[in-house]
Amino acid sequence: MRVLPLLSLLLCGWFVVPAHADDAQDWLKRLGQAEQQHSYQGTFVYERNGSFSTHSIWHRVQDGKVRERLMQLDGAAQEVIRADGRTECVTGKMVSGPGDVSAVSARQLDTQKLNDWYAVTKRGDSRVAGRPVAVISLTPRDQHRYGFELYLDRETGLPLKSLLLNDKGQLLERFQFTSLETTTPDDSELKPTGLCRPVATADTAAPVVTTAHAWHSDWLPPGFEQISSTVRRDPRTKSEVTSLLYDDGLTRFSVFLEPLQGTAVPDARVQLGPTVAVSRHLTTPQGDMIATVVGEIPLGTAERIALSMRVGKDESQTKP
Amino acid sequence: MSREALQESLSAVMDNEADELELRRVLNAFDDTQTRDTWSRYQVARAVMHKDLLIPRLDIASAVSAALAEEQVPAKVVRGPWRSIGRLAVAASVTVAVLAGVRLYNQDDIVGAQLAQQAAPQSLSAPMAKGPAVLANYSESSDQATGPMANGVLQGQPGWHDQRLPGYLRQHAQQAALKGSESPLPYARAASLENR
Numbered sequence: 307m308r309v310l311p312l313l314s315l316l317l318c319g320w321f322v323v324p325a326h327a328d329d330a331q332d333w334l335k336r337l338g339q340a341e342q343q344h345s346y347q348g349t350f351v352y353e354r355n356g357s358f359s360t361h362s363i364w365h366r367v368q369d370g371k372v373r374e375r376l377m378q379l380d381g382a383a384q385e386v387i388r389a390d391g392r393t394e395c396v397t398g399k400m401v402s403g404p405g406d407v408s409a410v411s412a413r414q415l416d417t418q419k420l421n422d423w424y425a426v427t428k429r430g431d432s433r434v435a436g437r438p439v440a441v442i443s444l445t446p447r448d449q450h451r452y453g454f455e456l457y458l459d460r461e462t463g464l465p466l467k468s469l470l471l472n473d474k475g476q477l478l479e480r481f482q483f484t485s486l487e488t489t490t491p492d493d494s495e496l497k498p499t500g501l502c503r504p505v506a507t508a509d510t511a512a513p514v515v516t517t518a519h520a521w522h523s524d525w526l527p528p529g530f531e532q533i534s535s536t537v538r539r540d541p542r543t544k545s546e547v548t549s550l551l552y553d554d555g556l557t558r559f560s561v562f563l564e565p566l567q568g569t570a571v572p573d574a575r576v577q578l579g580p581t582v583a584v585s586r587h588l589t590t591p592q593g594d595m596i597a598t599v600v601g602e603i604p605l606g607t608a609e610r611i612a613l614s615m616r617v618g619k620d621e622s623q624t625k626p
Numbered sequence: 627m628s629r630e631a632l633q634e635s636l637s638a639v640m641d642n643e644a645d646e647l648e649l650r651r652v653l654n655a656f657d658d659t660q661t662r663d664t665w666s667r668y669q670v671a672r673a674v675m676h677k678d679l680l681i682p683r684l685d686i687a688s689a690v691s692a693a694l695a696e697e698q699v700p701a702k703v704v705r706g707p708w709r710s711i712g713r714l715a716v717a718a719s720v721t722v723a724v725l726a727g728v729r730l731y732n733q734d735d736i737v738g739a740q741l742a743q744q745a746a747p748q749s750l751s752a753p754m755a756k757g758p759a760v761l762a763n764y765s766e767s768s769d770q771a772t773g774p775m776a777n778g779v780l781q782g783q784p785g786w787h788d789q790r791l792p793g794y795l796r797q798h799a800q801q802a803a804l805k806g807s808e809s810p811l812p813y814a815r816a817a818s819l820e821n822r
Contacts, residue, residue: 352811357818357821359817361810361817376813381821384820386813465809468809549801558798558802558812571786576791581795581798581815585787598791600795600798601798
């Protein structure tokens with residue numbers, strides 16, 4: 307008779323362990339769908355080394371269509387309006403860069419892929435913005451990416467707080483809602499202010515040039531794939547700058563390649579909160595180039611990527 | 627090796643924050659009397675800051691070194707059973723030296739209150755005069771640690787990088803934010819770069 311409670315305890319233990327692991331996966335799935343399923347409005351703060359800002363967000367899901375407006379509340383009034391993952395308009399200051407800002411469609415959170423590169427565990431429960439949340443931690447399986455701690459809303463699965471941590475557990479950035487309501491914003495709240503400039507699909511301000519140069523990387527941290535590649539002419543120096551964007555499902559980094567045209571440029575490394583920038587000098591058959599890697603990745607990884615850039619197409623790569 | 631670097635390492639060793647290399651550097655430089663003086667000054671300063679009791683002239687290390695130097699020769703010459711006795715003698719003399727030191731320390735502990743009143747003010751005056759050595763060292767090290775990555779702000783990178791890196795940082799943030807991302811996080815990153 308004594309064996310019975312022991313047996314049941316053992317059985318319980320047997321079931322609890324996998325159930326726990328599934329729990330974290332379930333939360334990840336909910337996170338992936340949350341933005342497409344729930345309307346909400348609220349305010350959040352963003353903090354990184356040397357910067358703290360507050361923002362408002364209005365997010366509406368109607369008939370399967372997502373429309374979103376973001377507005378910075380302090381300093382310059384920076385605004386972005388997005389519809390189904392496409393950027394419709396941005397305030398003047400923010401659109402100084404790339405031409406085809408809307409070329410890539412929204413990417414779904416690929417939970418299977420995430421599990422390959424991050425260990426996902428549920429850490430417990432907490433409260434953010436007055437709402438109960440589940441704490442999920444994504445610990446990188448290698449040293450080439452940072453870890454995340456996500457606080458997901460129990461009701462909707464939305465990320466109410468997101469912390470980026472380096473390998474020593476130091477906080478690199480904080481994104482955190484201070485208030486959230488799950489009411490649907492109306493049309494007036496989603497309307498752009500006068501300063502918001504529409505983004506054309508093909509931006510004429512920065513003409514995209516075709517080039518003989520093609521680039522590939524000899525080495526990439528595992529899991530990262532190239533998701534876009536653009537070449538544009540820098541209006542000041544008249545040189546062609548190739549920019550490549552890579553993604554592992556959660557983290558992104560860019561590589562910029564620019565010909566040096568005889569100027570001597572020292573290698574450089576800059577860390578700006580979570581974002582690192584590494585410039586490395588490369589000697590190619592077409593002349594000296596400088597490769598700059600920018601992204602939310604560890605410094606050593608960025609440096610290795612910069613040194614691995616090569617001219618020419620990679621034979622093993624099927625996609626151009 | 628510069629004097630400042632050594633002093634910095636010394637202070638790191640004292641705070642138990644030295645890495646392997648620094649520890650080695652300090653140990654190598656420890657034969658130098660000047661280094662040892664600095665070390666003992668630091669100890670005095672720390673003892674004052676932590677309000678610890680301290681005997682400034684207690685130098686177990688040199689006593690041990692002296693004992694070792696004396697015992698070395700017979701231990702090498704004698705073979706067989708004598709050898710182990712020689713070793714024992716070395717160990718014993720080290721123990722004696724340490725015990726003597728500890729006893730001395732404990733004795734003082736007994737008359738602690740009295741001695742603290744006498745010794746502390748005495749030792750206080752000395753490090754206070756030389757005090758800036760420690761304090762200046764702290765500010766110095768923080769200056770040196772900056773380099774090009776000071777507080778995330780671009781520093782000492784004249785010319786090309788001044789123009790380009792901020793542009794590239796912005797461009798990356800915008801690409802990440804605007805190219806089909808569901809989360810508002812990349813947008814916040816991009817916006818925070820604009821605020822600079």
